[in-house]
Amino acid sequence: MTTPDHQSPAPQPPGPTSRDRIYRSPMGLVGGVLLLALAAWLGIDAMVSGEGRTPWLALGALLVVVPLVVAFTVRPAVFAGEDRLRVRNPFRAIVLPWGEVASLRSGYTNEVVAKSGTKYQLWAVPVSLRGRKRAARKEARREAEQSGRGGGRGVVRGLGGGGAMPDGPVRAESDQIIHDLRQILEAREKAATAQGEVTVRWAYELVAPAVAGAALLVILSALG
Structure with a gap:
């Protein structure tokens, strides 16, 4: 058997794509974890040691409280990638290609404005x-x-x-985040891969248990 003088090089794996920049509220995460721990402690204790309707009331309360705490503290985040901005708010997830972003505003709240004129608040980047x-x-x-x-x-x-002494202007943390996002927008808004449509998805995984818990509490209250 003869062997070739030289072999074709093995295919190289694709280069690593840059990861999204993730912005979240550290205080929101800490507060959310503490509230969830407290709710779990009180709710599970009531379900285990309670009598009569107490375990069911505790279950209904947990179904309402836990999704709401997760929605407003743990869930919010902003993901800034090369092609799109993903905004994860309490009950919605919005994906905006950079080509569809008109501006990023910072006032009493931080928000992104789509070219359609629709505004979306950045819950994960609160103003201080x-x-x-x-x-x-x-x-x-x-x-x-x-x-x-x-x-x-x-x-x-x-x-x-x-x-x-800092090299550039001193900004509040939330204002610095908006400044960084504006720089990404300026660099990527005309890129071919940064075009598309804005999509909005509701967080049914949080809405459904909260509605079920509220319905359970209403039924128990009606039964007296």
């Missing part, structure tokens, strides 16, 4: 007025330092001590 005031004070110190009126070059003394 306190954070904005803190960022404004740091930005004033940074500008004073750059103009030589801040005392000492290259260092900005914040509320808790000294620190290196």
Whole structure:
């Protein structure tokens, strides 16, 4: 048997695609986990040790409370990819190709505006007025330092001590996230792969148990 002088190279696996940037509220996650733990402790205790209708009332309450807590604390997230922006709000998931995004607005709430004019709030990126005031004070110190009126070059003394001067403008965390999303929008809105239609999906996996729990509570209340 003869062997070829050279073999064709083995096919190379496709290069890794960039992962989505994920934005969530850390405080919302922590609060949600604590509330779920408390609800589970009280509800399961009532179901196990309760008498009469108490276990059923506890079951109905859990079916209502748990989906609502998950919806407003654990579920919200924003996923920014190369081709689309995915917004996961309490009861809806919205997918917007960058080509269909008209703007990203930041006021008392953060929202994305589709070219159709429809607005979608970014629940996972809440606005902190306190954070904005803190960022404004740091930005004033940074500008004073750059103009030589801040005392000492290259260092900005914040509320808790000294620190290196930031390279760019100081923004609140939520405003920085919107700034980052706007940069992705500018870079990707005309890409061929970033075109398509806006899709909206309801979170029936949360709505259904909440409605069932509410119906159970109504029935139990009607029975007296």
